[in-house]
Amino acid sequence: MHDAIVLGLGAMGASASYQLARRGADVLGIDRFSPPHIHGSSHGATRITRLAVGEGEQYVPLAKRSHEIWREIEAATGTGLFVQNGGLIISSAASKATTHVADFFGKTVNAARAHAIAHEMLDAAAIRARFPQFRVHDQEMGYFEPSAGFVRPEGAIAAQISLAENHGAEIRPGESVVDVAVSSDGVKVTTDRGNYRAHRLVVAAGAWLPRLLDRRFAKLLKVYRQTLFWFSPEDAALYSPERFPIFIWDPVGRTQPIYGFPAIDGTGVKIATEQYESVCDPESVAVAATSAETAAMHRDFVAPQFHGLGACVDTATCLYSVTPDSHFIIDTPPGMERILVISACSGHGFKHSPAIGEAAAAWAMDAPPPFDLSAFRLSRFG
Ligand SMILES: Cc1cc2nc3c(=O)[nH]c(=O)nc-3n(C[C@H](O)[C@H](O)[C@H](O)COP(=O)(O)OP(=O)(O)OC[C@H]3O[C@@H](n4cnc5c(N)ncnc54)[C@H](O)[C@@H]3O)c2cc1C
The missing domain is CATH 3.50.50.60 (FAD/NAD(P)-binding domain)
Known part of the structure; x- marks a missing residue:
């Protein structure tokens, strides 16, 4: 037993x-x-982590403790797992997309204030000056959290x-x-x-x-297939973890959010969106993105939103299990x-x-x- x-x-x-x-x-x-x-x-390859959790303040103690445990695991195994390259969340009053919960951006800012999580608020001009990779609209604003980053x-x-x-x-x-x-x-x-x-x-x-x-x-629980794409940067240094944060963005004029990561390990910049329209069965789901999905991603979310990203160099699919x-x-x-x-x-x-x-x-x-x-x-x- x-x-x-x-x-x-x-x-x-x-x-x-x-x-x-x-x-x-x-x-x-x-x-x-x-x-x-x-x-x-x-x-x-990568997962976003952030301390001011816009999905709800009940998650903040879990995220804080998890950051400590990642470092313990790294020390115990000698493996690099957690990179704190900072996280940028971009939204606007005109946003129509939802990231998991209503008013994700406002709830993120409130969580940061309530839990004394260091952050900066950036207007569109400040985003452009600091992170010229993003093609932001004038009405868009940013929340930047230095302690955010990604885990492998x-x-x-x-x-x-x-x-x-x-x-x-x-x-x-x-x-x-x-x-x-x-x-x-x-x-x-x-x-x-x-x-x-x-x-x-x-x-x-x-x-x-x-x-x-x-x-x-x-x-x-509903299970949704999600697609992930890696795009080749024209200037790899511009999209390195030293200069490019993880991001979550509800772009103006789009009904889906996008999120992404810097280029690591010689691969491209990983960018993905979320879909909640068609459910799948994990036993029979297609595990490769189609060429039509890849072309649509580049057309709708990469070319209009970023400077200096070229061809798609890799794709993957992954499953969300989602509660009501x-x-x-x-x-x-x-x-x-x-x-x-x-x-x-x-x-x-x-x-x-x-x-x-x-x-x-x-x-x-x-x-x-x-x-x-x-x-x-x-x-x-x-
Ligand atoms: C595309 C994508 C992007 C994401 N991005 C982020 C992010 O940036 N940040 C973040 O915090 N979270 C993110 N998530 C969510 C996060 O990855 C998940 O919450 C997490 O991976 C769920 O882990 P799990 O252990 O529940 O599921 P899984 O990792 O799927 O593990 C379930 C395991 O159960 C096993 N299993 C199932 N049935 C049986 C059985 N009958 N017998 C034996 N074994 C069985 C399976 O083989 C599997 O290994 C993302 C998820 C996806 C899909």
């Missing part, structure tokens, strides 16, 4: 496994693929799985969980290779959660008190994954919760 089983070893499960193992728990981590992999929600998701997952194993965790990649049964003394997990028992189960199955456990998750209010689910379903379900995506979960892993470990080991997770309860959906 294990202390805990972690089902799914993406961003959330890798972190939960590491945090459990480092606290001395007997933990078994299971994943149907070999994480990090390209089938779920945690790949594509594949490296972060690999590092945490490796640390979990170093602390004694048993990791089983390439094994699919096919059934979960709860009894009074524990949880039985059946895979395509065998049966395992534990006192507690952390379910971090990402886009596959709707098919596991309970029909309520199929009703609550775009906030996370971190809770034990009614009647399943030995199971903690983590659906921390809705397009903005990665930056919080180390802290969520810490909270999951505390839950599994009956330790006091390190964060207030009440905003993420299932009961809010009725």
